[in-house]
Each structure stands twice: as C-alpha cells, then as structure tokens.
Amino acid sequence: MFGHIFKNAIKVAVREKTSLFWSFIFPIVLATFMFIAFGNIMEKDELFHEIPVAFVKEEGASLGLSYMLEAMGEGEEAMLSVQTVTAEEAQKLLDDKKVEGIIYEDGCKLVVLKESMNSTILEEILLLYKQNETVMMDMLASSTMQLAEDAASVPGDLEELVKGMTERATYYKEVHFTEGSQNKYYNYFYAIFAMSCLFASFSAMSSIGRIQADCGALGMRRNMVPTHKMLTIVAEFTALLLIQFLAEVIALGYMALLGMDFGSRIPFILLILFFGVSIGLAIGTIVGSVKKIPEAGKVGICVAVGMVLSVLADLCVGGLKHQLELHAPIINRINPAALITDSFYSLGVYDDYGVLFRNVATLGIETVILLVIAYLMVKKSRYKEL
Amino acid sequence: MAEKKLAIKVNGLVKRYKELLALDHFDLEVEEGEIFGLLGPNGSGKSTTMNCILSLLSYDSGEIEVFGQKMNPDSYDLKRRIGVVMQNVAVFNELTVYENVDYFCGLYVTDKNLRKQYVEEAIAFVGLEDYKKFLPKKLSGGLLRRLNIACGIAHKPELIFFDEPTVAVDPQSRNNILEGIQKLNEQGATIVYTSHYMEEVEQLCNRILIMDKGRKVAQGTKDELKQMSKNTETIRVEVFGITEEQVAQFKGLAHIYDVQMEDGFMKLSFDGGSHNLIRIMELLKNEDIKYGRVTSELPTLNDVFLEITGKELRD
Ligand SMILES: Nc1ncnc2c1ncn2[C@@H]1O[C@H](COP(=O)(O)OP(=O)(O)O)[C@@H](O)[C@H]1O
Ligand SMILES: [Mg+2]
Numbered sequence: 001m002f003g004h005i006f007k008n009a010i011k012v013a014v015r016e017k018t019s020l021f022w023s024f025i026f027p028i029v030l031a032t033f034m035f036i037a038f039g040n041i042m043e044k045d046e047l048f049h050e051i052p053v054a055f056v057k058e059e060g061a062s063l064g065l066s067y068m069l070e071a072m073g074e075g076e077e078a079m080l081s082v083q084t085v086t087a088e089e090a091q092k093l094l095d096d097k098k099v100e101g102i103i104y105e106d107g108c109k110l111v112v113l114k115e116s117m118n119s120t121i122l123e124e125i126l127l128l129y130k131q132n133e134t135v136m137m138d139m140l141a142s143s144t145m146q147l148a149e150d151a152a153s154v155p156g157d158l159e160e161l162v163k164g165m166t167e168r169a170t171y172y173k174e175v176h177f178t179e180g181s182q183n184k185y186y187n188y189f190y191a192i193f194a195m196s197c198l199f200a201s202f203s204a205m206s207s208i209g210r211i212q213a214d215c216g217a218l219g220m221r222r223n224m225v226p227t228h229k230m231l232t233i234v235a236e237f238t239a240l241l242l243i244q245f246l247a248e249v250i251a252l253g254y255m256a257l258l259g260m261d262f263g264s265r266i267p268f269i270l271l272i273l274f275f276g277v278s279i280g281l282a283i284g285t286i287v288g289s290v291k292k293i294p295e296a297g298k299v300g301i302c303v304a305v306g307m308v309l310s311v312l313a314d315l316c317v318g319g320l321k322h323q324l325e326l327h328a329p330i331i332n333r334i335n336p337a338a339l340i341t342d343s344f345y346s347l348g349v350y351d352d353y354g355v356l357f358r359n360v361a362t363l364g365i366e367t368v369i370l371l372v373i374a375y376l377m378v379k380k381s382r383y384k385e386l
Numbered sequence: 387m388a389e390k391k392l393a394i395k396v397n398g399l400v401k402r403y404k405e406l407l408a409l410d411h412f413d414l415e416v417e418e419g420e421i422f423g424l425l426g427p428n429g430s431g432k433s434t435t436m437n438c439i440l441s442l443l444s445y446d447s448g449e450i451e452v453f454g455q456k457m458n459p460d461s462y463d464l465k466r467r468i469g470v471v472m473q474n475v476a477v478f479n480e481l482t483v484y485e486n487v488d489y490f491c492g493l494y495v496t497d498k499n500l501r502k503q504y505v506e507e508a509i510a511f512v513g514l515e516d517y518k519k520f521l522p523k524k525l526s527g528g529l530l531r532r533l534n535i536a537c538g539i540a541h542k543p544e545l546i547f548f549d550e551p552t553v554a555v556d557p558q559s560r561n562n563i564l565e566g567i568q569k570l571n572e573q574g575a576t577i578v579y580t581s582h583y584m585e586e587v588e589q590l591c592n593r594i595l596i597m598d599k600g601r602k603v604a605q606g607t608k609d610e611l612k613q614m615s616k617n618t619e620t621i622r623v624e625v626f627g628i629t630e631e632q633v634a635q636f637k638g639l640a641h642i643y644d645v646q647m648e649d650g651f652m653k654l655s656f657d658g659g660s661h662n663l664i665r666i667m668e669l670l671k672n673e674d675i676k677y678g679r680v681t682s683e684l685p686t687l688n689d690v691f692l693e694i695t696g697k698e699l700r701d
Binding site: 001004005008011012015016210213216217218219220221222223224225226227228381382383384385386 | 403437440441442443444445458459460462463465466468470472473474475476477478480481485489490492493494496537538
C-alpha cells in the first residue's frame with residue numbers, strides 16, 4: 001500500500017509544473033545569475049593558483065629566505081610563483097599588477113599595492129620565515145658543505161624544516177580560502193540551497209491539500225478510502241522528499257559544473273540538503289493543513305514564510321541575523337534558513353562538525369514536530385463543512 | 387414475510403451549518419439491492435445527507451448505520467464496501483484516465499492481477515477504453531463524469547452513492563451513466579441516487595424519497611407517490627385570443643380543479659374522470675376558440691412536490 005501511494009505521489013509530483021519549476025529550475029536559474037554576477041570573483045580569488053611575487057635579492061644576505069621561497073614555488077601544488085628580479089623591475093611588475101607583492105630580502109620586507117587575501121598570506125609566509133630564521137641559520141652554519149643554490153645539496157633536516165613551513169603556509173592559505181573566498185562567494189550559493197529547500201514547501205502544501213475533504217471533491221473521495229491517513233501522509237512526504245532532494249543534488253552538480261569546488265565536503269552538504277528539504281516540506285505540510293484557506297492563499301503563505309525566514313537569516317538583505325544573534329539568539333538557533341546556512345558555513349570554518357550535527361539534528365526534530373502537528377490537524381475525523 | 391435487510395438506516399439526523407438548519411430530524415432507510423432515489427430541489431440537503439452518512443460531515447445529532455454497523459471515519463471495513471461518486475469530479479489532474487482508476491482501485495485491491503482486471507472492467511464499463519492515456523483536462527465534461535464514476539466503482543463496492551452524476555452532462559453521457567447505474571444494480575449493488583431531475587429518478591429508482599429544506603416530503607415507489615397527488619391528468623391547449631369568461635367556463639367542467647394560463651397555453655389539471663380530452667375539445671368547438679397544439683400528461687413527481695410544498699421542484 002505504501003508503495004502504491006508512493007509511486008503515484010511521484011507521478012503526480014513530477015507532472016506538477018509549478019512545483020517542479022520551483023524545485024528544479026529555480027536553484028539552477030539563481031545559480032546561473034550568481035555565477036554571471038560573481039563568477040569573476042571566483043576566478044580572481046582562486047587560491048589554488050600560485051601567488052605571483054617578485055623577489056629582490058640582497059648581495060651577501062643569507063640564503064635562507066631565497067631557499068624557502070624557491071621551495072614554495074616548486075612542485076604541483078606550488079603556492080608561489082617567484083620571479084627574482086632587480087628592485088626597479090620588481091616595482092614595474094607590481095605597478096603593472098603582474099605580481100601581488102614584492103619581497104625584499106633586505107630586512108625581510110613585503111610591499112603590496114593593496115591589502116588582499118593574498119597579501120595576508122604573503123605576510124604570514126614572511127612571518128613564518130622570521131620565526132624560523134634562527135633555526136635555519138644554525139642549520140646552514142653547521143653544514144660543512146658550501147651551500148649551492150640547488151636543493152639537492154641542502155642538508156636533510158633543513159629540507160624537513162622547509163617542508164614543514166610550506167605545510168603551515170598551505171594551511172594558512174586554506175584557512176583564508178574558506179574564510180575569505182568562501183564567505184564571499186560560496187555563501188551566495190549556499191543561500192540558494194537554503195531558499196530552494198524552503199520553497200520545497202509548495203509541493204508538500206498542494207499534496208497535503210489534496211488529502212483533505214474540505215479542500216475539494218478529490219479530498220472527499222480520498223477520505224472515503226480504506227487507508228489510514230497517516231500512511232498516506234508519510235508515503236507522499238517520502239515521495240516528495242526524494243524528488244526535492246534529487247532537485248538539490250542536481251543543483252549541486254550544476255554548481256560543480258560551473259566550477260565550484262566542494263571537495264570533501266560533499267557528504268556533509270548532502271546531509272544538510274536532506275534535512276533542509278525535510279524542513280521545507282514539513283513547513284509546506286503544516287501550511288497546507290490549515291483549513292479554510294484557498295490554495296492561492298496557501299501559496300502566498302508559503303512564499304511569505306520562506307521570505308521571512310530568509311530575511312531573518314540574511315539570505316536577501318544583510319544585517320538582521322547579526323542583530324538577532326545579539327538580542328534574540330534563539331531565533332537563529334531555530335530558524336530553519338539560518339540553521340541550513342550556518343551548517344554550510346560551519347563546513348568551511350570549523351574542524352569539528354559539532355555545529356553541523358547540532359543544526360541538522362535541530363532541523364530533523366523540527367520536521368518531526370511539524371509533521372505530527374500537521375497530522376493532528378488533518379486527521380480530524382469529521383468535517384464541520386465541506 | 388421476511389424483512390428486507392437494510393443497507394442504510396438514518397435516524398433523526400440533525401445537521402446545522404452555523405444558524406442554517408440543513409437537516410431537520412431526517413430519517414432514511416435504504417434496503418439492500420434497491421436503487422434508492424433522493425429527490426429534492428437544489429439546497430434541499432441531499433449532499434449533506436450523503437456526506438453525513440459517509441462520515442465526512444459532522445452532525446449535531448442522530449444515528450447512522452451502514453450494513454447494520456455504526457458508520458465512523460475509521461470504519462475501514464465498511465468503507466471497503468462503499469463506493470462514492472461525488473457531485474464534483476474527484477480525480478488527480480496529473481494522472482491519466484487509467485492511472486486515476488488504478489490509483490483508487492489499488493487502495494482497495496492489493497492483488498496486482500485482480501486490480502488490473504478491475505481497472506479494465508471499470509474503464510470499459512463507462513466506455514472510456516479509447517481515452518486510457520488521456521489526462522483529465524483533455525476530457526469533455528461528460529467523459530470526465532464517466533471517469534469520476536469509474537474511480538468510484540472500480541473496486542466493486544456493494545453500496546454506491548451517486549450525487550447528481552448527470553448535472554451538466556450531454557445526453558449521450560447521461561444515458562450511458564443511467565444505464566450503467568442500472569447495470570451495477572443488476573450486478574447486485576445497492577444504489578443511493580440523488581438528483582433534482584425527477585425524470586431520471588422516476589426512470590431509475592425503485593423507491594424514492596422526496597425532500598425539501600432538510601425534511602422528508604414524501605416517500606414510496608413512483609406509483610405510490612403519484613397516488614398521493616390528487617392530479618390524474620394535465621391537459622395543455624395552445625389557445626389564441628381566449629377571454630376570461632371562457633377560461634371560467636373551463637373551470638366549471640367536471641373533475642377540473644385548476645386552470646392556469648402559461649405562455650399562451652391553457653393548463654387544465656384534472657383529479658379524475660375519463661374522456662377529459664373529448665370534453666375539452668367540445669367546449670373549444672362550441673366557444674369557437676382557435677387552438678393549436680394539445681398535449682395530455684400523466685401526473686409527475688413534480689405534481690406531488692407541488693401539492694405538498696406549494697412550489698415547483700424545478701424553478
Ligand atoms: N458549507 C456550508 N456552509 C453553509 N451552508 C451550507 C454549506 N453547505 C451546504 N449548505 C446549505 O445547506 C443546505 C443543503 O445543502 P446541500 O446538502 O448541498 O443541498 P443539495 O445537495 O440538496 O443541493 C443548503 O441550503 C446549502 O446552502
Ligand atoms: Mg448537492
């Protein structure tokens with residue numbers, strides 16, 4: 001029986017054009033707009049590219065800095081692309097924006113045109129060098145060999161040290177990647193997910209409407225069948241969940257095609273999307289369960305609820321969420337839109353998944369609560385009027 | 387004589403919509419195997435009665451039994467034996483004709499092969515074989531009504547409710563529907579048929595309950611009901627240039643209890659007598675009244691309704 005209702009619910013859902021539009025087309029259209037509007041930012045901030053930098057040598061300086069920069073400019077995942085030039089050439093390269101900054105060996109100085117994420121990373125690399133300079137010098141001094149400029153002749157422990165420093169620098173880069181580039185750019189796409197999850201409410205709304213005797217003849221007929229209402233509700237909810245989740249996965253795939261790199265976060269993203277879609281459907285179910293409101297009115301309510309939650313979570317305009325965090329943080333802890341986006345943000349920023357799991361669990365609990373309330377609303381045995 | 391088993395028993399049913407009293411201590415008994423007609427003008431409470439029996443509507447007081455058991459919203463065993471054809475079309479717009487019938491049938495019949503057989507039978511029954519793959523919006527009003535019926539009867543229910551299934555239906559579909567109901571009854575189903583068309587009810591139903599304003603007006607077989615009316619015959623004569631005095635002369639004829647002028651026709655109601663038409667024709671000749679068409683009608687349920695309530699069944 002579950003299978004029979006489930007199968008037909010899928011058929012109905014995939015043939016319902018309005019809901020399908022919101023589920024499948026809306027996120028893709030939005031993602032496309034976002035990509036057109038902000039795509040160039042991603043190109044510029046693409047941190048897995050090497051940072052171009054000019055290096056001005058100082059006669060007679062120790063070889064530590066030049067050795068480290070060289071090491072960071074090597075290999076497949078090189079962080080830097082270093083050009084060793086004269087001071088004048090370096091200035092020209094910087095003026096022409098061919099490089100992000102100039103590193104002077106003399107005094108370990110960094111010059112950049114303007115503050116940017118890349119300049120911060122360069123600063124951190126220099127800081128890293130300064131912290132390790134003494135150790136490096138000792139190593140170089142203790143070496144009996146006359147140092148040549150090729151890495152092969154460098155003593156093993158120095159090589160180890162530089163490797164460690166490179167790793168640290170790479171880590172900085174990734175932190176910046178998630179905090180900087182991600183917050184600026186990926187967040188727009190996460191917002192699309194949050195909104196399309198909320199707008200999954202439409203399909204659930206019309207689905208639950210069709211099961212109520214006071215919402216038309218179809219509902220009356222469906223109240224006459226010998227099947228328990230809860231079974232019907234659960235079967236239809238599951239069908240919609242599958243379809244809406246698929247819609248989100250397609251949107252995710254589309255974003256990946258646009259060049260977004262979700263990397264190892266994909267399983268967690270899918271987890272968030274699953275619970276995000278659930279809460280969206282549950283909201284639609286509850287709206288659809290309210291009696292005495294015509295279908296058009298319920299669509300309006302779904303839009304309104306989606307928009308209000310989105311605005312509170314800063315998905316449309318900025319600022320409210322922060323104020324809420326200061327004055328009524330509970331709202332951010334229960335607002336599904338905030339829970340969904342915060343889960344996404346947490347993926348990039350934190351090492352542990354505490355926030356993610358807490359948010360996802362909250363979404364799950366909210367879904368169950370809403371569904372139970374909806375059931376109690378529609379189960380009503382007899383209707384006052386039809 | 388063995389007592390007939392009751393399919394439906396309604397006792398003292400009262401239903402209010404806020405201040406409006408829609409059913410006023412309404413009683414109803416439907417015997418197994420009959421086609422029971424619920425006849426009444428629009429707003430008389432036919433749908434309300436049906437929906438109360440089906441446990442869709444709440445009611446203020448009264449008792450309802452179906453097949454000897456109390457009918458409740460979770461009486462799934464009873465629901466299994468009931469089929470409904472609502473006043474409005476109740477199908478999924480996104481499912482085809484076949485899929486719609488299959489969906490509803492599948493909620494009753496779990497065996498796949500049996501279900502397929504039932505669905506095919508139901509579709510053939512309403513004559514929609516050529517439209518199986520059609521979506522409802524591609525069907526004309528009459529075909530849509532037939533689909534609505536197929537969805538209600540595919541699971542071969544023992545008791546079937548029809549709520550005005552022929553409203554706004556073309557004559558061809560109407561005949562198809564009425565014949566179908568007859569056939570369902572012959573196959574053993576008990577039918578409750580509501581309508582405000584007296585001709586249909588007269589043609590179809592074994593027993594008829596006439597209702598008005600939530601109350602029973604009269605009940606019985608077609609013939610029993612007609613005997614309740616003193617009318618035995620109505621003669622209409624198309625007359626040209628008749629005077630009031632001449633009309634009064636007709637009123638004086640034996641067995642005539644009413645004479646009305648309607649759209650150029652003189653309508654004469656008789657409560658007995660024979661050769662009434664001949665006497666009318668003689669008077670027309672003697673008075674030298676020009677006349678056109680002449681018709682004679684036997685009493686209808688409308689006459690019964692008219693006499694008891696003082697108004698026409700259909701306005
Ligand atoms: N939901 C409702 N709210 C208020 N009055 C109603 C409602 N439904 C029906 N009625 C009234 O109840 C009476 C009976 O209606 P109904 O059972 O639909 O009549 P019928 O089916 O014989 O045409 C009518 O006067 C109608 O106006
Ligand atoms: Mg009605």
